Every structure is written in C-alpha cells, then in structure tokens.
Amino acid sequence: MRTIKVGSRQSALALTQTGYVIQDLRNICDREGLAFDFEVHKIVTKGDLILDVTLSKVGGKGLFVKEIEQAMLDRTIDMAVHSMKDMPSELPEGLVNGAVPRRADPRDALVSRGGLTLDQLPEGARVGTSSLRRSSQLKSYRPDLQLESIRGNIDSRLRKLETEGLDAIILAAAGLYRMGWEDRITEYLSEEACLPAVGQGALGIECREDDEELLHLLTLYNDPATAAPVMAERRFLSVLNGGCQVPIGAHAVWLPEDDSLNSENKLQLTGMVGMPDGRLILKETLSGKDPVRLGEEVAWRLIDRGAEQILAEVRG
Numbered sequence: 522m523r524t525i526k527v528g529s530r531q532s533a534l535a536l537t538q539t540g541y542v543i544q545d546l547r548n549i550c551d552r553e554g555l556a557f558d559f560e561v562h563k564i565v566t567k568g569d570l571i572l573d574v575t576l577s578k579v580g581g582k583g584l585f586v587k588e589i590e591q592a593m594l595d596r597t598i599d600m601a602v603h604s605m606k607d608m609p610s611e612l613p614e615g616l617v618n619g620a621v622p623r624r625a626d627p628r629d630a631l632v633s634r635g636g637l638t639l640d641q642l643p644e645g646a647r648v649g650t651s652s653l654r655r656s657s658q659l660k661s662y663r664p665d666l667q668l669e670s671i672r673g674n675i676d677s678r679l680r681k682l683e684t685e686g687l688d689a690i691i692l693a694a695a696g697l698y699r700m701g702w703e704d705r706i707t708e709y710l711s712e713e714a715c716l717p718a719v720g721q722g723a724l725g726i727e728c729r730e731d732d733e734e735l736l737h738l739l740t741l742y743n744d745p746a747t748a749a750p751v752m753a754e755r756r757f758l759s760v761l762n763g764g765c766q767v768p769i770g771a772h773a774v775w776l777p778e779d780d781s782l783n784s785e786n787k788l789q790l791t792g793m794v795g796m797p798d799g800r801l802i803l804k805e806t807l808s809g810k811d812p813v814r815l816g817e818e819v820a821w822r823l824i825d826r827g828a829e830q831i832l833a834e835v836r837g
C-alpha cells in the first residue's frame with residue numbers, strides 16, 4: 522500500500538478542497554481495487570505570509586504555488602490540489618496537471634449586507650474586492666460604486682464585510698459552496714455583469730510527470746467535459762500573457778448538440794479584457810471544436826481591438 526503525500530496550503534479553503542479530492546480519490550480506489558492511502562502535509566507559502574499587500578504588487582498568483590511545487594520536485598510531497606485559477610499557465614519542468622475534476626459553479630457571487638442585489642445597492646455603495654477583473658467589470662456596470670481593496674482568505678473577507686463597514690463583497694461562488702457558506706450568497710452575478718476568472722470553480726491536481734501509478738489514478742479522476750473548456754480559457758489567458766494579476770476574464774461552455782449530420786460537440790468561449798477603472802471593457806465570444814484554437818482566436822480578436830495596449834497600461 523502506497524501512501525500519497527498531499528501538500529496543501531493552510532487556508533481553510535485549501536484544506537477543504539484537498540479533503541474533498543482525497544475523499545473522491547479514495548472512492549475511486551475502492552471502486553477500482555487500487556491500494557493507495559493519503560495523508561495531508563501543510564505548507565506555508567509566501568502568498569500566505571504577505572496577505573496585507575495587493576497581490577499584483579508582490580508578484581502575483583505564483584506566490585501560492587511555488588513552495589508546493591518545490592516540495593513535489595523534492596519528493597517531500599507527491600501531489601497538490603490547486604484552484605485552477607491560481608495555477609500558473611506554465612508548470613515547472615518535471616510536473617504535470619494530472620487531472621481536472623468536474624467543475625463547480627464558475628460564477629462570482631455578491632455577498633451583501635441586508636441581502637441587496639447589485640442593482641439594489643445604494644448610490645455610491647462600498648464594495649470590497651481586490652481582483653482587478655471584478656472591480657473593472659463592476660465599475661463598468663455601476664460607475665457610482667466605490668470599489669475597495671480587500672485581501673485575505675475567504676473567511677477573513679467575509680468578516681471584513683462587517684468590520685470594514687462595506688456594503689458588499691464579491692467572492693467566487695465555488696469557494697463559498699466548498700466551505701458550506703453558500704447561504705451567504707445574495708446574488709449570482711451574470712456573465713454580462715462579471716465574467717469569471719479563467720478556470721474559476723475548477724481544480725487541478727498537480728504531480729510529478731514520472732509518477733506513473735499516481736497518474737493512472739488521476740486519469741480516472743479527470744473530467745474531460747471540464748478539462749476542455751478550462752483548456753480553452755487558459756490558452757486564451759496565456760496568449761494575452763495574463764500571468765500576473767490583470768483585468769482578464771473568460772468562460773467556456775459546451776453548446777448543446779445540433780441535429781446536423783456531422784455534428785460534434787462545440788465549445789463557446791467568451792473572453793474579456795478591461796481597463797481597471799471600467800471605462801472600457803472588450804469582450805468577444807466565439808465557438809469552435811478545438812479548445813486551444815478557440816482560446817487563441819478569442820485572444821487574437823481582443824488583441825485586434827487593443828487588448829495589449831490596455832494590458833500594457835495596467836502592467837506599466
């Protein structure tokens with residue numbers, strides 16, 4: 522019996538997600554007669570130590586995964602569960618994404634005081650988020666809103682709704698669901714109001730590329746119906762070079778099959794790039810069968826319309 526060492530950040534969300542994945546993997550092992558056990562190893566990352574600075578100022582998302590990836594390469598741990606949206610587009614040499622399990626709700630959610638919806642918030646209401654993607658789109662939708670930066674894990678952000686006197690905060694619905702806090706959601710934001718982050722709601726399971734036993738198990742856990750749309754979104758992001766925190770969103774879905782003879786399932790991808798103050802939001806939707814090409818085509822359309830100038834300004 523092999524014990525798989527699963528690295529996890531210490532945040533409540535990371536530990537909860539890791540726990541769900543281990544439970545799913547145990548079920549697969551029972552069903553398939555595979556002899557694996559699992560144990561969790563907690564790892565403190567740089568991102569966890571500097572929760573008071575805006576992410577874009579300290580070097581972006583990679584901060585949460587670097588130490589975990591090093592531990593995998595060092596064989597201190599064997600695998601790690603990431604939120605797809607925190608996973609950098611390029612994995613280090615020697616590591617692979619072994620599975621993308623079935624996606625949870627990809628939408629952003631409004632958590633407001635008094636149960637008001639986005640449209641019902643009073644003139645000039647203070648809304649907390651530190652994601653440029655969310656603030657850019659909300660500013661565009663409701664220019665009167667005052668977007669305020671809040672960082673921290675979802676538990677501390679929910680507390681800040683009370684302690685900082687905010688009217689509302691925006692969080693990923695998936696995180697609230699996984700924590701069992703979905704009753705805090707006042708409204709699911711439509712894609713028109715707020716297109717989600719690339720990969721939002723999906724998880725990725727990273728392991729060493731030479732760990733064949735584990736990769737075999739992870740193949741059984743992979744959900745191709747999730748992996749393809751997430752691939753399209755991530756290809757879109759990497760063409761736009763969206764590694765660091767920039768106002769970029771994307772969401773891909775499967776279109777219902779049509780009745781034509783040579784019908785194959787098609788994906789539909791919407792991508793957006795916005796100015797941080799919301800004055801300009803570029804959005805494109807295309808459909809296609811190949812997720813990689815689809816991601817590239819939506820990105821190129823936005824580049825034709827000036828996406829790179831917007832992003833250069835944000836990064837500059």
Ligand SMILES: NCc1[nH]cc(CCC(=O)O)c1CC(=O)O
Pocket residue numbers: 604605606607675691692693694695696697720721722723724
């Ligand atoms: N950036 C942090 C983060 N990474 C993943 C989730 C939620 C779960 C998910 O999107 O899969 C969150 C919290 C949030 O944005 O509200």
